[in-house]
Amino acid sequence: MSALRLILADQLSESLASLQEIDKAHDVVMLCEVMEEASYVPHHPKKIAFLFSAMRHFAAELAACGVPVRYVKLDDVNNTGSFSGEVQRAIHELKSSTVVVTEPGEYRVLEMMKGWQKTLNIPVDILPDTRFLATHAEFAAWADGKKQLRMEFFYREMRKNYSILIENSGKPTGGDWNYDKDNRKPPKAGMKSPPRIRHKKSAITKDVLALVNERFSHHFGMLEPFHFAVTREQALMELDHFVTHLLPNFGDYQDAMVAGEPFLYHSLISSYLNAGLLLPLEICQKAEAAYRAGKAPLNAVEGFIRQILGWREYIRGIYWHFMPEYGERNMLNATRPLPKFYWGEPTHMFCVAEAVRHTRDHAYSHHIQRLMITGNFALLAGLDVKAVQKWYLAVYSDAYEWVEMPNTLGMALFGDGGVVASKPYAASGKYIHRMSNYCEQCRYDPDEMTGETACPFNALYWDFLVRHENIFRGNQRMPYVFSTWDKFAPEKQQAIRKQAALSLQKMAEGTL
Ligand code: FAD
Ligand code: DLZ
Ligand code: SF4
Numbered sequence: 001m002s003a004l005r006l007i008l009a010d011q012l013s014e015s016l017a018s019l020q021e022i023d024k025a026h027d028v029v030m031l032c033e034v035m036e037e038a039s040y041v042p043h044h045p046k047k048i049a050f051l052f053s054a055m056r057h058f059a060a061e062l063a064a065c066g067v068p069v070r071y072v073k074l075d076d077v078n079n080t081g082s083f084s085g086e087v088q089r090a091i092h093e094l095k096s097s098t099v100v101v102t103e104p105g106e107y108r109v110l111e112m113m114k115g116w117q118k119t120l121n122i123p124v125d126i127l128p129d130t131r132f133l134a135t136h137a138e139f140a141a142w143a144d145g146k147k148q149l150r151m152e153f154f155y156r157e158m159r160k161n162y163s164i165l166i167e168n169s170g171k172p173t174g175g176d177w178n179y180d181k182d183n184r185k186p187p188k189a190g191m192k193s194p195p196r197i198r199h200k201k202s203a204i205t206k207d208v209l210a211l212v213n214e215r216f217s218h219h220f221g222m223l224e225p226f227h228f229a230v231t232r233e234q235a236l237m238e239l240d241h242f243v244t245h246l247l248p249n250f251g252d253y254q255d256a257m258v259a260g261e262p263f264l265y266h267s268l269i270s271s272y273l274n275a276g277l278l279l280p281l282e283i284c285q286k287a288e289a290a291y292r293a294g295k296a297p298l299n300a301v302e303g304f305i306r307q308i309l310g311w312r313e314y315i316r317g318i319y320w321h322f323m324p325e326y327g328e329r330n331m332l333n334a335t336r337p338l339p340k341f342y343w344g345e346p347t348h349m350f351c352v353a354e355a356v357r358h359t360r361d362h363a364y365s366h367h368i369q370r371l372m373i374t375g376n377f378a379l380l381a382g383l384d385v386k387a388v389q390k391w392y393l394a395v396y397s398d399a400y401e402w403v404e405m406p407n408t409l410g411m412a413l414f415g416d417g418g419v420v421a422s423k424p425y426a427a428s429g430k431y432i433h434r435m436s437n438y439c440e441q442c443r444y445d446p447d448e449m450t451g452e453t454a455c456p457f458n459a460l461y462w463d464f465l466v467r468h469e470n471i472f473r474g475n476q477r478m479p480y481v482f483s484t485w486d487k488f489a490p491e492k493q494q495a496i497r498k499q500a501a502l503s504l505q506k507m508a509e510g511t512l
Pocket of ligand 1: 265266267268269270271273274304307308311312313315365366367368370371375392393396398399400403404407408411412
């Protein structure tokens, strides 16, 4: 028996199921850089460079432990360009008798793998991804029979299952499950991001940067400067830096947005966690230890742990529970083409331009920029859900379909019909003005509803709600919204809708 063990770019953990019980005398571990994966959406060059460099470092670490490794580089002459092609070539050359994989993070790839048994005429063993903290079966059991799948209740179960922030009495630490009432403050005047770690480029990284520059410079996004962690050791440094220096303020400024400050108190660990360089439980345990040692307050620690133990696991559960039908949903029939300003063309909306700038420069923008700026605009303007998802999947270094899709389609666009979000995350310029200093630098005015300088988010907000009145008027979580609209004089209502139409027209013309 000789197994070909294929490891994907987002599976770089020694604890991976398909790396256990390896027979070093006969088995071969394969990692391959393939054009199909690098270009099925136009991934940000930083994302491609991060993944290729992390793959090469991981392969070298395995080889140093005596594991036979077959590493296929993107520019190897015989590279067939796809997972299927590389598996076929490898089993032929190595005379493998079986293929072992860990389930991938995307339905498309899972279907591909399932097909190999037949097309390549070889047994394919697809193992569960034990890096996640809730199995598919556990999520399905939790979801079973529930009318609404609310993250908050799933999260409480996860806290109990893993004894995170749980006292001996079984009660949540501090008495409450959720401390968001103490979180989410607007930014302080003059607030700056604390310094972040910058990792020195290894020879491997330098080679990868040259390759990515040559092959992918036509993709949206700046390749350099490049300071990503590309090994587990470096990723652990990032985590320690965050827990020591930033976690104490994480909760307070989680939703704040500051011009020129892309990172603030966010952890920046999602790329490392999703690629396998960090594991979710170790992150939660380190954060809890900081609280127990009196080094970070409970509101920050609980809020941070909720993102990982709660939101991240819940989002993955939703993806696999509802796919493939989930990916076809478009509850609000959103079909407008994605405007070019998502790809860096100019827009006068400072908040949107700033979120896109951060994205272009860092392959990163933080959660509230993704949700309440680019996501909110896409929701209000009715942008095509598939085009928006493709954008999010391409431009962020942490994006894989299992996590991108429910966040985009479900949370930001309400396109799944309210599975992830019980009400749409729709907001006017007032919210953005409160949570950021963006509006001070914008040509639009968040206090104006109509006219040349009115903030486009304002009229679009009302227009969106009225367009979908049949869905939202009865929503119990939006009690005052329609009563406010109803109180507007008919002329005001008409002027707002006219202003929204004008903004959509300007958006199409590229002048918004
Ligand atoms: P922090 O703010 O420091 O949060 C800590 C960690 O919590 C993150 O690293 C992440 O692992 C986890 N987390 C927080 N929120 C979520 C969430 N909603 N879903 C899953 N994990 C969460 N996250 C991705 O990892 N990949 C994506 O492709 C992705 N696409 C998104 C698209 C949209 C429209 C929205 C609204 C959110 C998306 N998110 C995605 C969730 C979130 O925005 C990112 O996880 C976060 O911004 C990553 O930055 P950070 O590591 O500094 O996170
Ligand atoms: C995103 C990505 C890219 C850009 N390139 C590769 C690659 O060359 N080789 C590889 O193994 N994986 C890559 N990936 C990640 C895959 O697309 C990812 O594993 C699937 O989408 C499943 O999550
Ligand atoms: Fe954004 Fe409106 Fe503020 Fe301009 S005024 S930054 S468009 S919210």
